Amino acid sequence: MFDIDTVRTSIPALKAGIAHFDGPGGTQTPASVIDAMAEALAQPLSNRGTVTPGERNADQIVSGGASEARRAMADLLAAEESAIVFGRSATQLTYDFARTLARTWEPGDDVVVTRLDHDANIRPWQQMAAREGVTLRWADFDPETGELAVEHISDVLSERTRLVAVTAASNLIGSRPPIAAIARLVHQAGALLYVDGVHYAAHDTVDFAALGADFFVCSPYKFLGPHVGVLASRPALLDSLKPDKLLPSSDAVPERFELGTLPYELLAGTRAAVDYIADLSAKSPTTHRRRRLVAAMALISKHEQVLRAQLDAGLLELGEAVTSHSRAQERTPTTLLTFADRDAQDAYRFLASRSVQAPAGSFYAVEASKRLGLGSAGGLRVGLSPYNDSSDVTRLLNGLHDFLRS
Structure with a gap:
C-alpha cells in the first residue's frame, strides 16, 4: 500500500x-533530498579528481559507486549509465542538442514538432530549422479529445524528415501520446525521435528502450528532486555527435556534453530523490533499485x-x-x-x-x-x-x- x-x-x-x-x-x-544537498556542501568539495578529499567527493557524487547520480538516473530511466547527460535544465539541454544536431541537417530536410508540446520542445527546433534552411512541419492534435495520435505524426513525415520532437505527456492537459508507436514510425522514416519526458517521468515508470526514443529529457525537480536537467540517449549515438566544447575539457561521452563544472550538490539531491522514490516500495522483496523504482512508480x-x-x-x-x-x-x-x-x-x-x-x-x-x-x-x-x-x-x-x- x-x-x-x-x-x-x-x-x-x-x-x-x-x-x-x-x-x-x-x-x-523531501527532507532526505534537502539533507543530501546540504551534506554535499558540508564536505570538502572541488573539481573532480582523485588526489584531494574534495576531488574524490565530487567524483563520488557524479560517478562513484552504486548510489551516485548518473547510476541513479540510469536506474530511473532504464538507460545506460554512460548515456546520461546532466545540464542546468531540460530547456538548456534541448537547445544544446538542437544546435549540435542541426549541423547534420541540409536544406531540403525537414523537422517535425507538435502543437501539444511545451515551448521548450518546439522553439529550439524551430529556430535551428530557420538557421539551417530546413522546413519545419507541424503535427496537430485533436482539440476535442486532447489526443495526439500516430496518424497526426505520419501525416507530416517525409523521406527528408531528420528529427521528430514530441512530448511523452502534455504539461498543460496531461495527454500521453503513444510514444512507442510513434518511435517505430519515425525510425521507419529514417529520422531521430527527441522526447520531452519532463511531465511524464513524474507520473509513470520510464523505460527508455521500450519507448524507442533516441533522446529523452526530464527534470528531477518535477519528481521531488532539485532543479537540474537530465538527458538519456544511447552511447553510440552520443559518440557520433560533436558539440561545441572547451579544448581542455573531456571529449568522452557523456562528459563532452556537460559544459563547465557540474552542480555537485544538485546531483547529490538528484540521487537522493531517486532513492526516496525507490524507498516508497519498502515492502518490495528486492533490493534491486530499478525493480523497486518500478514498484514505487506503480504505487504512485x-x-x-x-x-x-x-x-x-x-x-x-x-x-x-x-x-x-x-x-x-x-x-x-x-x-x-x-x-x-x-x-x-x-x-x-x-x-x-x-x-x-x-x-x-x-x-x-x-x-x-x-x-x-x-x-x-x-x-x-x-x-x-x-x-x-x-x-x-x-x-x-x-x-x-x-x-x-x-
Whole structure:
C-alpha cells in the first residue's frame, strides 16, 4: 500500500498547511533530498579528481559507486549509465542538442514538432530549422479529445524528415501520446525521435528502450528532486555527435556534453530523490533499485489515479460552470480548467487566499493553449503529486464551489 502519511510527514514544506496542486511546475522537496544537498556542501568539495578529499567527493557524487547520480538516473530511466547527460535544465539541454544536431541537417530536410508540446520542445527546433534552411512541419492534435495520435505524426513525415520532437505527456492537459508507436514510425522514416519526458517521468515508470526514443529529457525537480536537467540517449549515438566544447575539457561521452563544472550538490539531491522514490516500495522483496523504482512508480500512479477519480467526480458536480480540457484516454493526473464568464486567474487568486495552490496560465505550452481555443491565457491547472491526499482534493473542490458562488 502507498503510505501517504509517511510521504507527507517527510516533506517539510507541507507543514505550512498549503494544498499543493502546482506539482507540474515543480514538486515540494523531501527532507532526505534537502539533507543530501546540504551534506554535499558540508564536505570538502572541488573539481573532480582523485588526489584531494574534495576531488574524490565530487567524483563520488557524479560517478562513484552504486548510489551516485548518473547510476541513479540510469536506474530511473532504464538507460545506460554512460548515456546520461546532466545540464542546468531540460530547456538548456534541448537547445544544446538542437544546435549540435542541426549541423547534420541540409536544406531540403525537414523537422517535425507538435502543437501539444511545451515551448521548450518546439522553439529550439524551430529556430535551428530557420538557421539551417530546413522546413519545419507541424503535427496537430485533436482539440476535442486532447489526443495526439500516430496518424497526426505520419501525416507530416517525409523521406527528408531528420528529427521528430514530441512530448511523452502534455504539461498543460496531461495527454500521453503513444510514444512507442510513434518511435517505430519515425525510425521507419529514417529520422531521430527527441522526447520531452519532463511531465511524464513524474507520473509513470520510464523505460527508455521500450519507448524507442533516441533522446529523452526530464527534470528531477518535477519528481521531488532539485532543479537540474537530465538527458538519456544511447552511447553510440552520443559518440557520433560533436558539440561545441572547451579544448581542455573531456571529449568522452557523456562528459563532452556537460559544459563547465557540474552542480555537485544538485546531483547529490538528484540521487537522493531517486532513492526516496525507490524507498516508497519498502515492502518490495528486492533490493534491486530499478525493480523497486518500478514498484514505487506503480504505487504512485495508482494513488494519483484514485485522487484523479475523486477530482473528476467533484468537477462533474460543479456542472457546466466548469470545463475540463483534459479528456485524453491516456493522461497524467493533470487537469486544465476554464470557467463560464469567470477568469482562471481570479480562480487562482481565490484559491490561494484559502491556501490551495493551483496556478493559472498556459505554462509555456503556448501552441497547445491556442489549439484548444484558449489563446495564450490557458486555464487553471490542477496537478496531482505523490504527496496530495483526499483532503487536499476536497479543499480544492470546496474552494472552486465557493469561487463560482462568489
